[in-house]
Amino acid sequence: MTAPGETITGVTDPYYPAQAVVDLAAIRSNIARLVDTAAGAAVMAVVKADGYGHGLVPSARAALAGGATWLGVAQPAEALALRAAGVDARLLTWLTAPDAPLADLVAAGVDVSVASLPVLDAVVRAAGERGRPARVHLEVETGLGRNGMSYDELPWALARIAAQVREGALELEGLWSHLACADDPAHPSVRAQRDAFDEAVRLAERAGCPPRLRHLANSAATLTEPRLHYDLVRPGLAVFGLSPVPAIASAAELGLRPAMRLEARLATVKTLPAGHGVSYGHAYATAQRTKVGIVPLGYADGVPRHASGGDAGPGGPVRVGEGARARTLRIAGRVCMDQVVVDLGPDALEQAGDTVVLFGDGHDGGPTAQDWADAAGTISYEITTRLGSRVPRRYLGEDA
Ligand SMILES: Cc1ncc(COP(=O)(O)O)c(C=O)c1O
Missing domain, CATH: 3.20.20.10 (Alanine racemase)
Structure with a gap:
């Protein structure tokens, strides 16, 4: 559903299980900061x-x-x-x-x-x-x-x-x-x-x-x-709103606000036994009996396959859970074309339909596009520009 002041582009199916929320007010504020600096x-x-x-x-x-x-x-x-x-x-x-x-x-x-x-x-x-x-x-x-x-x-x-x-x-x-x-x-x-x-x-x-x-x-x-x-x-x-000099200063230190949040609703939460391989190639295996969540975003949507988690290192970060229970976990196993898997742990309370954030403005300690760039060995430019065309963009703050 679209609320007043919001627009959705791309796939317009209201049930599409992922979206990129773009805060136009953040873009305006970043420009104001740049005008000031210039x-x-x-x-x-x-x-x-x-x-x-x-x-x-x-x-x-x-x-x-x-x-x-x-x-x-x-x-x-x-x-x-x-x-x-x-x-x-x-x-x-x-x-x-x-x-x-x-x-x-x-x-x-x-x-x-x-x-x-x-x-x-x-x-x-x-x-x-x-x-x-x-x-x-x-x-x-x-x-x-x-x-x-x-x-x-x-x-x-x-x-x-x-x-x-x-x-x-x-x-x-x-x-x-x-x-x-x-x-x-x-x-x-x-x-x-x-x-x-x-x-x-x-x-x-x-x-x-x-x-x-x-x-x-x-x-x-x-x-x-x-x-x-x-x-x-x-x-x-x-x-x-992303830092062009991440080795020197973060976006927040530069007075910039990341404008995009990429989020999805968990498609499935299910239990796997200990020692179970996860995703293609079994690059990751469960350390214990655990719950895994299926996130309906993959490399076709721009999630970099280089940020897969497993034998080659920890995967890209996702924020799961709400409020005080929110925590940042890592992608388990290979990034697939349309989905990734998160090991939620044995005591997870998350359910199918719950929102997970892949990246946002980081204000709550959650991951940013820069974190994904680090996990994939690339630059944040590549994280946002590669966002797939099928991911609906929802715009906030149009009524400036
Ligand atoms: C010619 C030119 N000018 C400006 C820019 C903006 O660069 P940046 O995104 O690093 O600010 C680019 C982007 O690559 C460019 O190609």
Whole structure:
């Protein structure tokens, strides 16, 4: 059942036994925190990959309501989906290939990143086709070794951009780059990339096309290094309340609130004898006669199989039970496609239908997405972005 102020997307079966509850108020509050930290720089909320799994459009709207003035996505299709949903904020898409729907992007008023000469040519053609200037952000390779215009191409690209700006075909809205090691602020590459970025800005100025906005900082750089803020910051993970620097500070220490809670209702509680193998491969065996609970979420839903519990180590955490009886247990045995098993212990009081939380904001000591990332040997980005499409998303706090 949906209560007022709530929406459900994905599988709409009200009996679906799991859901991701997304607190839009947490997204607004995280943005407010980032706006405060960025002190003067504009905030572009990065909502690619379906809003890091939280839902593209609801996340975008919540971020704008919280004070972001820009949205950023990787794929052109994500930008067009935002426009189709009526989101008319300033919007940048950066994973543009020469065959991207550039004319549609220009027509929709989407800013387009240019990271290669073929894309630059294609954007100029698209602007001509639409008879309106394309707003471009030139991405420069400052050391990430990924996308971005190389320094040997830069003089030529800048000369071409300057000519097109004079002709009214392009506007150089931004000059930007992306950091390789922002989660390790003392890493020498951070300083080296900043110097290389400053040099690219100087080259653009000398070519007669100073960018309106310079941007370099993701969440980690926004939260740890004011000298990387420039005119605009591009946080993604922090918008959703997770720490981009878990080795340095937790989400709570950074003043962030995780926006997603993943929960399920126990499908079955049953007793197994001592020494009974659990789940595929029998990687876990019961130490005593015990009760096990079946949780109806598996790797098809994004529960990482690397967080299986058994001979390779303890599994991912789940919070079972209510109030004072609540406890955090570990997944027993392999994560299956649709389900995982929890060893509840011989005296368990839980029953089928009881709620278990895989991760949430951790305020009650329960597990967080970061805990799952640790259990799976990955990063929290992967935990939320991999949430399966069949898991219904329920939105709280829409009535800001
Ligand atoms: C170009 C670019 N900018 C910003 C971000 C946001 O990064 P984060 O989620 O670490 O804040 C990303 C995400 O990977 C990105 O690819």
